[in-house]
Amino acid sequence: MRPKKAKKVVFKSAAEMPLLICSVGHQTHNLTGAWRNIRPEVDRSKCIQCGICWKFCPEPAIEIVDEWPVVDYDYCKGCGICAEECPSKCIVMVEERK
Amino acid sequence: MSTEIKKQKKMTLTIPADEPMACGHLACQGCGATLAMRYMLKALGQRTALCIPACCWAVIDGPYPYSSLDVPIYHCAFETAASTATGVKAGLEMVGDKETTVVAWAGDGGTFDIGLQALSGAAERNEDIIYVCYDNEAYMNTGIQRSSATPYGAWTTTTPVKHFKTRPKKDIVSIMAAHRIPYIATASVSHPEDFVKKMKKAKGIKGTRFFHVYAPCPTGWKSRPEDSIKLARMAVQNAYFPLFEVEDGENYAINLKLKDKKPVDDYLRLQGRFRHLTDVQIAAVQAEVDARWERLLKLAG
Numbered sequence A: 001m002r003p004k005k006a007k008k009v010v011f012k013s014a015a016e017m018p019l020l021i022c023s024v025g026h027q028t029h030n031l032t033g034a035w036r037n038i039r040p041e042v043d044r045s046k047c048i049q050c051g052i053c054w055k056f057c058p059e060p061a062i063e064i065v066d067e068w069p070v071v072d073y074d075y076c077k078g079c080g081i082c083a084e085e086c087p088s089k090c091i092v093m094v095e096e097r098k
Numbered sequence B: 001m002s003t004e005i006k007k008q009k010k011m012t013l014t015i016p017a018d019e020p021m022a023c024g025h026l027a028c029q030g031c032g033a034t035l036a037m038r039y040m041l042k043a044l045g046q047r048t049a050l051c052i053p054a055c056c057w058a059v060i061d062g063p064y065p066y067s068s069l070d071v072p073i074y075h076c077a078f079e080t081a082a083s084t085a086t087g088v089k090a091g092l093e094m095v096g097d098k099e100t101t102v103v104a105w106a107g108d109g110g111t112f113d114i115g116l117q118a119l120s121g122a123a124e125r126n127e128d129i130i131y132v133c134y135d136n137e138a139y140m141n142t143g144i145q146r147s148s149a150t151p152y153g154a155w156t157t158t159t160p161v162k163h164f165k166t167r168p169k170k171d172i173v174s175i176m177a178a179h180r181i182p183y184i185a186t187a188s189v190s191h192p193e194d195f196v197k198k199m200k201k202a203k204g205i206k207g208t209r210f211f212h213v214y215a216p217c218p219t220g221w222k223s224r225p226e227d228s229i230k231l232a233r234m235a236v237q238n239a240y241f242p243l244f245e246v247e248d249g250e251n252y253a254i255n256l257k258l259k260d261k262k263p264v265d266d267y268l269r270l271q272g273r274f275r276h277l278t279d280v281q282i283a284a285v286q287a288e289v290d291a292r293w294e295r296l297l298k299l300a301g
Helices: A052-056 A081-085 B032-044 B056-060 B078-094 B108-113 B116-124 B172-177 B192-203 B225-237 B265-269 B279-300
Strands: A038-042 A062-065 A068-071 A091-095 B048-052 B073-075 B101-107 B130-135 B183-188 B209-214 B244-247 B251-254
Touching: A038 A068, A052 A062, A052 A081, A081 A091, A081 B225, B032 B056, B032 B101, B032 B130, B032 B192, B032 B225, B048 B078, B056 B101, B078 B101, B078 B108, B078 B116, B078 B130, B101 B108, B108 B116, B108 B130, B116 B130, B116 B172, B172 B183, B172 B209, B172 B244, B183 B192, B183 B225, B192 B209, B209 B225, B225 B265, B251 B279, B265 B279
Parallel strands: B048 B073, B048 B101, B101 B130, B130 B209, B183 B209
Antiparallel strands: A038 A091, A062 A068, B183 B244, B244 B251
């Protein structure tokens, strides 16, 4: 498993670069959370811990921590699939404010 | 907060928990192809090599030498997905590696149109590869041009509303079944358990295995990004994209039997690319879907 939120790997010359693209140069330095204009918020009092939001997240920005879904706002693009698919409607999309 | 609320039950995950795909990739919001890749790598594990021709995934993955996947990737020319995978597999066998699964991962343009002869050749030789076609029904990466996977009535930039596509979608599964390859399956991102089950089954089979995966594209279909999964599920439930598998080109088996088939009307109305269709044209789509479903039921026996 690659480290989460690692720094950008910089290759100084072409000779240093790997021949095949692989996990040596990972893409986690690209914080895609800036694309978002609505954010999902999880209401734990209504959550039934089914894991459907985790299953359908295309990023995957939803992690299961201690059996609860936790959204990683550094990467969530705000597509809203989790809120749409949630069977207990415990995830709501809230407008992003600065 | 978590300490205040009691845990109701132990969480059971229906698909493998390890995550071979990392955050930070460049897919659009609500991308279906990304989910398809995620489920495939969850099923196949890390001992996988990917060959990706020009398609959305050539971009989503990230610029060289960065990548959002934990597996090696070979970017090849548009028409050569199947032949490159054949070469990679032969190379691995030369150095004595028999465990690694080689996957050719192409979009619908790279499978239905441009890559068809390479795929046909590999299938005829029965090369030991898995070929996955994720179908978003047009050339989405280059700006929504018509492909032969585009369905009847759809708007694209090369089939504008006045001259929308009047020919039905190419039946790629029948073409592949005619090659008599050991395993063919269709899968949808809305049914990940079924997807993972089929992919694990395919991993244990030797020979060419073909997957046709339905991957909604909110950008090209002019639908809302949150509707991606809903659209994929509706397509399965109204037999627009039925889930079935074919073994040895002959034994058809339907995985999801539909008791009451839903009308295609609601599915079409959710997408901006079908907005111009009149009721008569929607009835024509329904008739075509019904005919295909009847044919499939007959084949499955």
